[in-house]
Amino acid sequence: MIIDVSVEIGKSLELNSSATDLINKINVINGIDFILDFSEVYFISRTFAQAYYASKKRSPKNITEINLSDDVKPMMKMVEKQLMF
Amino acid sequence: MPESKYNQQDLSFIDLIIEKLDSHYGGEFVLRHILSELTYNIHEHAFDNEKTDASLSFKIFDNEGILELAIMDNGISIPGRFDKANVDYIDDCNAIEKAINNFSTVSDNPYERGNGLWTTIRLVIEGNVGEILIISRKGLLHISRGGYKYELLDNEEYFKGTLISIRLNKFEVQNIYDLIELHKTNFYEYEVINDY
Numbered sequence A: 001m002i003i004d005v006s007v008e009i010g011k012s013l014e015l016n017s018s019a020t021d022l023i024n025k026i027n028v029i030n031g032i033d034f035i036l037d038f039s040e041v042y043f044i045s046r047t048f049a050q051a052y053y054a055s056k057k058r059s060p061k062n063i064t065e066i067n068l069s070d071d072v073k074p075m076m077k078m079v080e081k082q083l084m085f
Numbered sequence B: 001m002p003e004s005k006y007n008q009q010d011l012s013f014i015d016l017i018i019e020k021l022d023s024h025y026g027g028e029f030v031l032r033h034i035l036s037e038l039t040y041n042i043h044e045h046a047f048d049n050e051k052t053d054a055s056l057s058f059k060i061f062d063n064e065g066i067l068e069l070a071i072m073d074n075g076i077s078i079p080g081r082f083d084k085a086n087v088d089y090i091d092d093c094n095a096i097e098k099a100i101n102n103f104s105t106v107s108d109n110p111y112e113r114g115n116g117l118w119t120t121i122r123l124v125i126e127g128n129v130g131e132i133l134i135i136s137r138k139g140l141l142h143i144s145r146g147g148y149k150y151e152l153l154d155n156e157e158y159f160k161g162t163l164i165s166i167r168l169n170k171f172e173v174q175n176i177y178d179l180i181e182l183h184k185t186n187f188y189e190y191e192v193i194n195d196y
Helices: A005-009 A016-027 A046-058 A073-083 B013-020 B028-046 B078-084 B092-100 B116-128
Strands: A002-004 A033-037 A062-066 B054-061 B066-073 B131-136 B139-144 B147-152 B162-169
Touching (some): A002 A005, A046 A073, A046 B116, B013 B028, B013 B054, B092 B139, B092 B147
Antiparallel strands (some): B131 B139
């Protein structure tokens, strides 16, 4: 299932609650595999990225991201890498 | 005003502020980061009851190439938050020191703790050679590229809540992601001086 992140929680993602709300919504949808489309998202804060990856790690779903812009991808990659250690 | 590059219906609070600021001061990412992280802190930590207020103000001194930005609330304050969470600290300056060094009242997981104050300081001081002033209850911390100073405000009319005032110079920060990496070093160590 593909989910447009900008429709669900907005295009400028600043709060950690936005991240947890998004993953919580996914957690109650039927299905295992989910693709999150970030194509309309133009900013994510570090706070959002941390909360996103922490919530994603706890989720029973398989969640992947697509269409991360050049403004968004570096933050997501940095935080994801740090959460692996 | 120039036409917004964003669809007006989709604008967040941060978008509305960014549109009024000059992104040459720090760069758009830095301004967004500062505003989002510091307003997040207010949202997450400062509001203790319905009577808490918060405000944001800014002024551009274009002839001097300086932008000053201030975010203030009359909420629980950093030391007050630690009191509520039963966290030990020496005094209100030590509480500020703990807050900027990733000490959280929300989570024990270091990767879930807020890093907003710390990353903001690094972007402003190291990235932009700017200045930061933090006042929270009786604690004060001033940081510039030349050094830092803590001070206990020893008077009856202590400041309620938290004020963070930032001064940015007119150039964009480079190496942003190096500056907002997690850290382990405390660059702003607080030393208690006892007067005997």
